[in-house]
Amino acid sequence: xxxxxxxxxxxxxxxxxxxxxxxxxxxxxxxxxxxxxxxxxxxxxxxxxxxxxxxxxxxxxxxxxxxxxxxxxxxxxxxxxxxxxxxxxxxxxxxxxxxxxxxxxxxxxxxxxxxxxxxxxxxxxxxxxxxxxxxxxxx
Amino acid sequence: xxxxxxxxxxxxxxxxxxxxxxxxxxxxxxxxxxxxxxxxxxxxxxxxxxxxxxxxxxxxxxxxxxxxxxxxxxxxxxxxxxxxxxxxxxxxxxxxxxxxxxxxxxxxxxxxxxxxxxxxxxxxxxxxxxxxxxxxxxxxxxxxxxxxxxxxxxxxxxxxxxxxxxxxxxxxx
Numbered sequence: 001x002x003x004x005x006x007x008x009x010x011x012x013x014x015x016x017x018x019x020x021x022x023x024x025x026x027x028x029x030x031x032x033x034x035x036x037x038x039x040x041x042x043x044x045x046x047x048x049x050x051x052x053x054x055x056x057x058x059x060x061x062x063x064x065x066x067x068x069x070x071x072x073x074x075x076x077x078x079x080x081x082x083x084x085x086x087x088x089x090x091x092x093x094x095x096x097x098x099x100x101x102x103x104x105x106x107x108x109x110x111x112x113x114x115x116x117x118x119x120x121x122x123x124x125x126x127x128x129x130x131x132x133x134x135x136x137x138x139x
Numbered sequence: 140x141x142x143x144x145x146x147x148x149x150x151x152x153x154x155x156x157x158x159x160x161x162x163x164x165x166x167x168x169x170x171x172x173x174x175x176x177x178x179x180x181x182x183x184x185x186x187x188x189x190x191x192x193x194x195x196x197x198x199x200x201x202x203x204x205x206x207x208x209x210x211x212x213x214x215x216x217x218x219x220x221x222x223x224x225x226x227x228x229x230x231x232x233x234x235x236x237x238x239x240x241x242x243x244x245x246x247x248x249x250x251x252x253x254x255x256x257x258x259x260x261x262x263x264x265x266x267x268x269x270x271x272x273x274x275x276x277x278x279x280x281x282x283x284x285x286x287x288x289x290x291x292x293x294x295x296x297x298x299x300x301x302x303x304x305x306x307x308x309x310x311x312x
Contacts, residue, residue, distance in 0.1 A: 025180075030261040033176040035269060037280075041184040048192055069292075076285050079278050094274035109261065112270040119281050126288030127189055134196030137295045 004053075011053045018046035026120050030109075036116035040123025047124075048131045056135050068129040075122025082114045150205045156194045163187040177265045200295075247272075 026039035051059035083094040086107075091098025096111025098104075146158050163186030170179035234241040251268055261267055269277055 029266050030263055032263065033180050033265070035177070035266055038177075038180050038184050041181075041189050045184065045188050045192070048189070072285055072288050076281055079281055083274070083278065094271075094278065096271060096274075108267075108271055112261065112266065115270050115274065115277070116266075119277065122281050122288075123284055126284050129288055130193060130291045131196065133291050133295050134193065134200065137200060 007053055011049060015046055015050060018049070019043060022046060022124075026116065027113075029116055030112065036119030037123055039116075040120040040125075041127060043120070043124040044127030044131070047128045051131065051135065056132070060132060060136075063128055063132075065129065065132070068125045068132070071121050071125030072129065075118040075120070075125065078118030078121065079115050082111055082118070086111065150207070152198055152202075152205055153195075155205075156191060156198065159194070160187045160191040163190070177269075 022039045022043035025034035025042060026036060029035035029039070047059060047063060050062075082096070082099075086095050086098045087093045089098040094111075094115075096108045096115075099107035099110050143162065146155050146162070149155050149158070163182055167179045167183035167187065170176075170182055251264055251272065
């Protein structure tokens with residue numbers, strides 16, 4: 001897609017905003033609509049846009065398959081790990097109140113933040129790798 | 140509704156995918172009208188955005204025309220009518236929409252609305268329900284996404300090996 005100068009310039013301007021918006025949705029989910037799932041999808045969509053305009057090869061050098069596979073499993077691991085840590089600290093599985101013995105609210109905050117991060121990592125990695133799988137096969 | 144009928148009538152799969160995207164966007168607007176902003180957000184980003192891209196990717200791998208079916212459409216039509224009639228019959232027992240005395244507003248919802256500010260301490264009740272009260276469900280959802288990713292990677296993700304056509308007979312037990 002070397003010939004579409006307008007597309008390349010516009011996407012170059014838009015892409016940081018899309019990725020920033022994904023992070024905003026991720027970490028602002030406590031206060032407004034949104035959360036890990038939506039943020040992961042938006043992040044994945046941003047990377048898909050990059051791959052469409054700048055080529056699959058460039059996108060795959062930024063997000064190599066091993067990184068995506070690592071991200072997919074890391075997110076689930078973070079989520080389940082938070083549950084197990086709260087179990088070890090004397091609470092219920094996924095009972096985040098146990099993460100902070102003195103202020104259960106703070107523990108809840110931390111737990112939700114970590115869990116949403118796990119969801120976001122898994123969802124974005126899965127979305128990107130599904131798109132790469134389709135596009136790579138269709139070349 | 141209009142898009143659904145158009146999807147049924149059309150044979151061009153590319154247009155159908157686009158209509159599905161429009162349908163998702165319209166339902167996202169519907170969810171906003173119903174004050175379910177989180178659901179609308181998900182529907183707009185997943186249904187209208189990423190799912191459309193994935194279906195287009197599938198079309199690029201296969202073909203974009205639907206094959207005309209040779210079977211008679213009456214048996215499937217009958218099944219669909221019976222199922223739809225059963226579902227509509229089921230809705231007759233539902234409590235009236237928006238009534239504050241509905242069972243769904245009496246069970247755990249008051250607890251979430253009144254206590255989650257003190258128990259969890261974050262303003263968005265949807266997030267506290269999703270990530271804390273119903274943490275198991277969200278863990279399951281994440282596992283589902285993970286499994287879907289693994290499935291796609293196993294099916295079409297690997298490096299393409301060009302096997303000679305005779306190797307099938309040798310490898311079969």
